[in-house]
Amino acid sequence: MNATLKETKELIMDAAIVLFNTKGYDGTGVRDIAKKAKVNPANISYYFKGKQGLLEACLTQFFEGYLSCLEEKVFLLEMAPPDECLKQGLKSILSFQRENHLLTRFVWREVSIDSQISREIIASYLVKEKYLFHLILEQGIKEGIFANLPESLVIIQLKSLLTMPFLQSQYLREVWHTFPQEKYFVEKYMIMIERWIDSTLCSLQETRHFDRKII
Amino acid sequence: MNATLKETKELIMDAAIVLFNTKGYDGTGVRDIAKKAKVNPANISYYFKGKQGLLEACLTQFFEGYLSCLEEKVFLLEMAPPDECLKQGLKSILSFQRENHLLTRFVWREVSIDSQISREIIASYLVKEKYLFHLILEQGIKEGIFANLPESLVIIQLKSLLTMPFLQSQYLREVWHTFPQEKYFVEKYMIMIERWIDSTLCSLQETRHFDRKII
Amino acid sequence: MNATLKETKELIMDAAIVLFNTKGYDGTGVRDIAKKAKVNPANISYYFKGKQGLLEACLTQFFEGYLSCLEEKVFLLEMAPPDECLKQGLKSILSFQRENHLLTRFVWREVSIDSQISREIIASYLVKEKYLFHLILEQGIKEGIFANLPESLVIIQLKSLLTMPFLQSQYLREVWHTFPQEKYFVEKYMIMIERWIDSTLCSLQETRHFDRKII
């Protein structure tokens, strides 16, 4: 009556992303979502087979987009230097997260909960993400561009740098009066990440710490 | 009957930290907590004036300890070089978070939600945290040890590096078979952070990017 | 698209009888019925003006068939002895119920509920049933074949014997490994009923109990 199929489904998702982001998944009721989307609450079960299905739809949408950012750039490995590929990949992810900053914040928060669904997300998407990062890092080390640091720690740092600004956007806003969804912020922040790559990752200074102290 | 005042209160907090961490604040019921703590649910309202009060107690406990890690080291600024102060502060925080890794994960997740209480946390504790970091960085720049990078971005990166391993501990566990609560991990990870300080923060390479492009 | 008018209507009724029988009227949803019948749920409202209309159609179908069994045999009263008419009537009903055992079970169960519709059923069909039984019994008593027992109790017993095997078919199946829908069972059971007629109803032993004790 008041919307076509596509519209209703999208209205629900849009409202859900805002509310999940603001109040968390468990803190959001289906009635709130329906009210915000100006549709009938029953439509949520109708289209997404329940609140959890709606969550899954959001997660899927995010990770499909997220991973495709990386995938694209991995293909460039054959014709571009690994550090360039890495920088472009990170930039692409930053842009994607900037465009979907509400979704981004809530997804990374939700994945940090020990639920069945977050375990599934990790098992599928994040394992793949690990593999894609691995391809780039491996190539960089082989070419002698990247320092031979423990891969896990490098990737964790990378992911930290990529994710935190969005996850803690409220902190940024209230303490630093800065907004990670602004184009401006992303540009500045990308420079910092590039600096990290150039200085910390590509620096061929001694890596004896790890050689000596740790297995 | 089965516990003294102090014991009951602590039993509740301990159980709450485990469950808030695993299932999130909104995903945890007071009955679950009471059951795990083997006390009567009414005691939660009795001791903490409700579920929210219990949350506040957890948050307070965390941030008091967290900030005191930093504060201690800021006092050293007068007699030790700023980079050493910074390293020690971060190390202290890492250790604190390692010892309270369940609390850590859930607190940083909860603070990312747009609730009244997280706004209060930010206004009090995180503003203070900002100030403490500021003192260290300012001193470092004045002494010509730290590069003159935008303070906000530096602090965000620092906080990212400190927080993410705990926030995404499930990811670390399932993808990397690594546990941030292990002493081993913290030592390795601290080396990476020191590397970041040495290379990225202390590197006096040109900072023209920021001079030119950004305010 | 996938069925003509007649087919769709019948598909719905067939599915409804199975499900009403298994899960009860209130326990069955129109979606379940539509799914089983492989038609669109809206067709139920379309053809039967709602779930209740579907129920009424089932009830009507049953009682029309049920009563015609009796009626046929009442016509024989003029040319056959009453006990023979009675036996044939009961046999006819048993056969009818055997052929419609799913419908039978659910109808007699549903009629035991205090709903508007069951009151209407009673007012129309069961009052007529009473009258038909009355004609046979009256004739039998007049001819001195049937004992002069209270008519209400005789008819209640008759109806009990006819109905219960179908109503409790699950009990029969699981406790006695017997199926009231089998031809075999009905034959055996008919002998028992005939025995009841010969011994209990036709026995002209003293009926003083009732003369003395009861109005």
Added chain:
Amino acid sequence: MNATLKETKELIMDAAIVLFNTKGYDGTGVRDIAKKAKVNPANISYYFKGKQGLLEACLTQFFEGYLSCLEEKVFLLEMAPPDECLKQGLKSILSFQRENHLLTRFVWREVSIDSQISREIIASYLVKEKYLFHLILEQGIKEGIFANLPESLVIIQLKSLLTMPFLQSQYLREVWHTFPQEKYFVEKYMIMIERWIDSTLCSLQETRHFDRKII
């Protein structure tokens, strides 16, 4: 506040029996029950762990009482003739059902539905009931008092005669203006059942029908 533990629990059960009887289990809402019992709907889950638990409590209460009627009389087998034991057992059951006529109607109706719970009832209580009847009939046949009729059919007829008046009490009321819960009715009806025992069960007339026709 408005009732002690025992009272609230019983208020709920009493209200449930009335409503389950009138509208059926699936047709009755927990809010209806709570309203009738003048208690809070949440108490139903609190005391019975949900609507289904309430149903189970009703069923259990009925069958415990029902079976104890039979059990008592089976103990008399050693000192009284089997037909006398049987008559007393049936009379005891009739009285019990008369005193709990609402519960009786709804229980026998509910058991006729193919649910998990009715299957459990049958597996436990009705199998035991079968055994108790068996003990009596076996003794009667051994003593040459009962005709050697197929046990299953005899028991089915017995159960039919016992149950149906209560199950179809609405029919009795509206067609025959008779109430199975009246002491009067039970006495009259018991005479009919005794007549059935004397004439149909104890009659030693030929049982060749079954010998010849059936296995």
Added chain:
DNA sequence: AATGAATGAGTGTTCATTCAT
């Protein structure tokens, strides 16, 4: 004739909390 989107009322259940004891 038949469909699928859409609805508002309803479902059973769980919630954090209160209160007399």
Added chain:
DNA sequence: AATGAATGAACACTCATTCAT
């Protein structure tokens, strides 16, 4: 200090039905 009965509001979800197509 601690309990368990009790509550009212909220929860996610299902219901039979309507209606434009």
